[in-house]
Amino acid sequence: MLFSDIGIIDENFEYQPHKWVGVQGAHISFVGDEAPWDAERYGEVYDGANRLLMPGMYNAHAHAPMVLLRGWGEALPLQSWLNDRIFPFEAKMEALDNFWGTTLAIAEMLRYGTVSYSDMYYHADQRFRACNRAGMKINLGETLLSFDPVPYQDLPMAELNARLLREYHMADDGRLRVDFNLHAEYTSNPTTAASFAEAAVDAGVCMQVHVSETAAEVEACKERHGGQTPVEYLAAMGIFDVPTNAAHCVWLEEGDYAILRDKAVTVSTNPVSNAKLGSGFARVPRLLDEGITVALGTDGAASNNNLDMFQDLYVLALVASGAAQDPTVLPPAKALEIATRAGALSQGREDCGLITEGMRADICVLDTSGPSWTPETDMVSNIVYAGHGSDVCLTMVDGRVLYRDGVWPTIDVERARAEVSAATARIAGEL
Numbered sequence: 001m002l003f004s005d006i007g008i009i010d011e012n013f014e015y016q017p018h019k020w021v022g023v024q025g026a027h028i029s030f031v032g033d034e035a036p037w038d039a040e041r042y043g044e045v046y047d048g049a050n051r052l053l054m055p056g057m058y059n060a061h062a063h064a065p066m067v068l069l070r071g072w073g074e075a076l077p078l079q080s081w082l083n084d085r086i087f088p089f090e091a092k093m094e095a096l097d098n099f100w101g102t103t104l105a106i107a108e109m110l111r112y113g114t115v116s117y118s119d120m121y122y123h124a125d126q127r128f129r130a131c132n133r134a135g136m137k138i139n140l141g142e143t144l145l146s147f148d149p150v151p152y153q154d155l156p157m158a159e160l161n162a163r164l165l166r167e168y169h170m171a172d173d174g175r176l177r178v179d180f181n182l183h184a185e186y187t188s189n190p191t192t193a194a195s196f197a198e199a200a201v202d203a204g205v206c207m208q209v210h211v212s213e214t215a216a217e218v219e220a221c222k223e224r225h226g227g228q229t230p231v232e233y234l235a236a237m238g239i240f241d242v243p244t245n246a247a248h249c250v251w252l253e254e255g256d257y258a259i260l261r262d263k264a265v266t267v268s269t270n271p272v273s274n275a276k277l278g279s280g281f282a283r284v285p286r287l288l289d290e291g292i293t294v295a296l297g298t299d300g301a302a303s304n305n306n307l308d309m310f311q312d313l314y315v316l317a318l319v320a321s322g323a324a325q326d327p328t329v330l331p332p333a334k335a336l337e338i339a340t341r342a343g344a345l346s347q348g349r350e351d352c353g354l355i356t357e358g359m360r361a362d363i364c365v366l367d368t369s370g371p372s373w374t375p376e377t378d379m380v381s382n383i384v385y386a387g388h389g390s391d392v393c394l395t396m397v398d399g400r401v402l403y404r405d406g407v408w409p410t411i412d413v414e415r416a417r418a419e420v421s422a423a424t425a426r427i428a429g430e431l
């Protein structure tokens, strides 16, 4: 595909009007001020009038199958939300529920310009199957919760992860990746956590883990582990000895920042989920000042309640300025980088998340003909503060169009909606 005379967000997160962008295979092969000399080799020419081409969104923290639980646990504090509503529902979820939930979640993400996501949940086989069929990009693992002090190697999950690594890790030219997932400090124990960290080093995979989401979690961790914060505890267990995506990090203490920086941990912030559950506001400007990479996630649809990264981007920017009482702490270009390039890097995808020659063609195109896009005084600010996910008219992953103008060529969205509705009704009837 050759995008003709189109506005783009370049590799410095600046707006450049009237560009030509060529995609061949899975990669961006041309970016220039006029048509390439070999324009006829590109196939379809996409008219760039009233369109803006930018890197797709990288959702750095999700629980895709939780679309089944959208609206299931409203207006509850985190621990009773989890214990009274979420965990009992999840205990009734079957393997295929994860396939259809993931399929519907992918449709929603693609609709709003997301090209890749990091996922923490169960039934990894079904989720990989859904991603593979849809063409979505994914970092995914089976989530480890373990209250008994059993070495990881002795858990059934060790065998499952070994098989997932063989079957899916780096499949389809790296589109599918296996991460190891430790649910959290409060759902694990030192024996299992430390041996799990060693296994992650041996396997050469990335880690995903929930960290310091609530004040209560931090206090309980300190009581359990001799005053250690969750960051200190997880570092001591070796969890951060592989590239780690630490979700939330709302309640960090002074010593935590240096650990996260020194271990090169990426913090995936979830401002909408944290606000909705009343957990608080991550100090994103402070994290950036400390030299810590920050990426952006939606969290699950039970605590957001949507997977539209443009809304999370909007709230990210607003909360950073509002909480700091300083409108300079997170410029729109930086917020956009957090939602795109930083997320790609958190997934170990060095060749993703920028619109420049040689990068993978993970792209979303916005329709800027709507009233909120005029005038074009500051298009980067327009994306963050005036645009909407519903302005996305095309989403491309590794050069494949997976959403365009109301059509998902790889997904039966009506079937997914029906299956998810039926599954939620079935489980609600059993509870």
Ligand SMILES: [Zn+2]
Pocket: 061, 062, 063, 210, 247, 299, 300
């Ligand atoms: Zn989460």
